[in-house]
Amino acid sequence: MIPVSALPLNTASDWQAALRSAIRDPRELLVLLGLPETLLEAACAAAEDFRLLAPRGYVARMRPGDPHDPLLLQVLPQGRELIAASGYVSDPVGDLAAEATPGVLHKYHGRVLLITTGACAVHCRYCFRRHFPYSASNPARDTWREALEYLHAHPEVEEVILSGGDPLVLDDDKLAALAGELEHVPHLRRLRLHTRLPIVLPERIDDALLGWMHRSRLQIVCVVHANHANELDDSVERALRRLRDGGVELLNQSVLLRAVNDSAQALERLSERLFACGVLPYYLHLLDPVAGAAHFHVDDSEARAIMQELRSRLSGYLVPRLVREEPGAPAKTPAIY
Numbered sequence: 001m002i003p004v005s006a007l008p009l010n011t012a013s014d015w016q017a018a019l020r021s022a023i024r025d026p027r028e029l030l031v032l033l034g035l036p037e038t039l040l041e042a043a044c045a046a047a048e049d050f051r052l053l054a055p056r057g058y059v060a061r062m063r064p065g066d067p068h069d070p071l072l073l074q075v076l077p078q079g080r081e082l083i084a085a086s087g088y089v090s091d092p093v094g095d096l097a098a099e100a101t102p103g104v105l106h107k108y109h110g111r112v113l114l115i116t117t118g119a120c121a122v123h124c125r126y127c128f129r130r131h132f133p134y135s136a137s138n139p140a141r142d143t144w145r146e147a148l149e150y151l152h153a154h155p156e157v158e159e160v161i162l163s164g165g166d167p168l169v170l171d172d173d174k175l176a177a178l179a180g181e182l183e184h185v186p187h188l189r190r191l192r193l194h195t196r197l198p199i200v201l202p203e204r205i206d207d208a209l210l211g212w213m214h215r216s217r218l219q220i221v222c223v224v225h226a227n228h229a230n231e232l233d234d235s236v237e238r239a240l241r242r243l244r245d246g247g248v249e250l251l252n253q254s255v256l257l258r259a260v261n262d263s264a265q266a267l268e269r270l271s272e273r274l275f276a277c278g279v280l281p282y283y284l285h286l287l288d289p290v291a292g293a294a295h296f297h298v299d300d301s302e303a304r305a306i307m308q309e310l311r312s313r314l315s316g317y318l319v320p321r322l323v324r325e326e327p328g329a330p331a332k333t334p335a336i337y
Helices: 015-020 027-033 039-048 145-150 173-183 207-215 234-245 264-276 300-313
Strands: 100-102 104-108 111-115 159-163 188-196 219-224 249-255 282-283 321-324
Touching: 100 145, 100 282, 104 159, 111 145, 145 264, 159 249, 188 249, 234 249, 249 264, 264 300, 300 321
Parallel strands: 111 159, 159 188, 188 219, 219 249, 249 282, 282 321
Antiparallel strands: 100 104, 104 111
């Protein structure tokens, strides 16, 4: 792995400075990792469709000179993304059909998802919302007025999920204000955040974030997203433990990805490392068939064989549930194995 000191990282300590200094140029990424220039043309072409974004601290966890590094494969644009594949579409999980009001997705009983922003701290090449029309579905334009009105009108909703993009890209003043508005919805009990920032930008877990979370009357659940044990270095472990020590329930969801974590050994290491960091493995998603991600596909039969072996290796509470999301289904669909 590259020592962080070898990377030209902004010396400012705050998370926003670290995000501003993230790598956006495929050439810079290849040079930093000592990778061949033959990868550049395809990377630049794919980045025209879905741009590169990777924090420097995350890149520091990659193996120099290894074009097959499992962290690199998650962020490096590849020419294969531009090859059309049957069944791979722009809205693979039916988000647009589930939009009740701008930015509010109501798919499942008792919970509603709020698209808080279109921004992320990392662009995962398999992202199921890489084609989502964020500009037309941004509830923040009117300070979430319509979204809050919708929640007040639906007393069966007990949980709000903040998603995006990534909600932790928003600053804490905005998040605290939104949390305060949600606290005034009397039937809400839980606030869930789906975020990759504690994994790719652990600087984000600071006193300001923990402060408004601690003050909230809502139970806070944080579902992080790690796919490989190499993502969980000491800085990530410290960030996750700060959340856990602050009373936040921590779960992890992963995506089963070809050449990244498609083995029982890789998933075993991930589960063990997550639990050592205070995070319970929750879901392992089969790949959502989003246009541009077909090269990450793992067949159902292979996924089930991997899970069968994983169950033989781990205690039951460390085995994530293998699921897929199907448009229109009332919940995540278990993959039988």
